[in-house]
Amino acid sequence: xxxxxRIMRILRESNEYSQEYVANVLNIxxxxxxxxxxxKTKITLNRIQELADLYKVKPEYFLSEDLPIVNYNTGTYxxxxxxxxxxxxxxxxxxxxxxxxxxxxxEIHISHLVEELAQLKKEKMEIFELLRANLSKxxx
Numbered sequence: 828x829x830x831x832x833r834i835m836r837i838l839r840e841s842n843e844y845s846q847e848y849v850a851n852v853l854n855i856x857x858x859x860x861x862x863x864x865x866x867k868t869k870i871t872l873n874r875i876q877e878l879a880d881l882y883k884v885k886p887e888y889f890l891s892e893d894l895p896i897v898n899y900n901t902g903t904y905x906x907x908x909x910x911x912x913x914x915x916x917x918x919x920x921x922x923x924x925x926x927x928x929x930x931x932x933x934e935i936h937i938s939h940l941v942e943e944l945a946q947l948k949k950e951k952m953e954i955f956e957l958l959r960a961n962l963s964k965x966x967x
Contacts, residue, residue, distance in 0.1 A: 831875065831889040832866040838882045839864070853877050 839849055850860035853874065862868035872886070879886040 830891065831870055832864055834889050834891075835864050835870075835878060838878070838884070842882065849878075849881065852881055 839846070846860050846864065847857045850857045853860065859868065863870050863874065870889075875886050875889045879888065882888075
């Protein structure tokens with residue numbers, strides 16, 4: 828059940844749940860939930876069933892050796908997103924909502940990258956101006 832802990836985290840993050848929220852749903856402390864998610868404490872079949880109910884997946888999902896498909900962004904706006912796969916049956920509306928959420932996240936990430944690129948271009952021009960000024964001073 829090594830993958831169960833990783834799947835727990837992927838599902839929690841993809842649903843934008845905090846450890847504290849999931850712990851409250853399971854009626855345990857956040858520290859206990861953290862130990863379950865990190866693998867410090869073994870997860871019971873009852874807990875797997877509770878998590879399956881929370882995430883609306885089959886309990887077998889946590890016992891699979893295959894990990895969900897995950898897309899990790901880099902930078903300040905990192906997130907993990909779970910994609911539809913053979914373990915989770917979703918209707919078309921749920922799939923559409925998931926894909927719209929992924930697209931929205933990508934658009935936000937792209938806009939931040941565009942802003943960062945503009946800032947880097949501005950800084951590059953400032954550095955070139957400083958270099959030109961220093962070259963002019965050294966030639967005089």
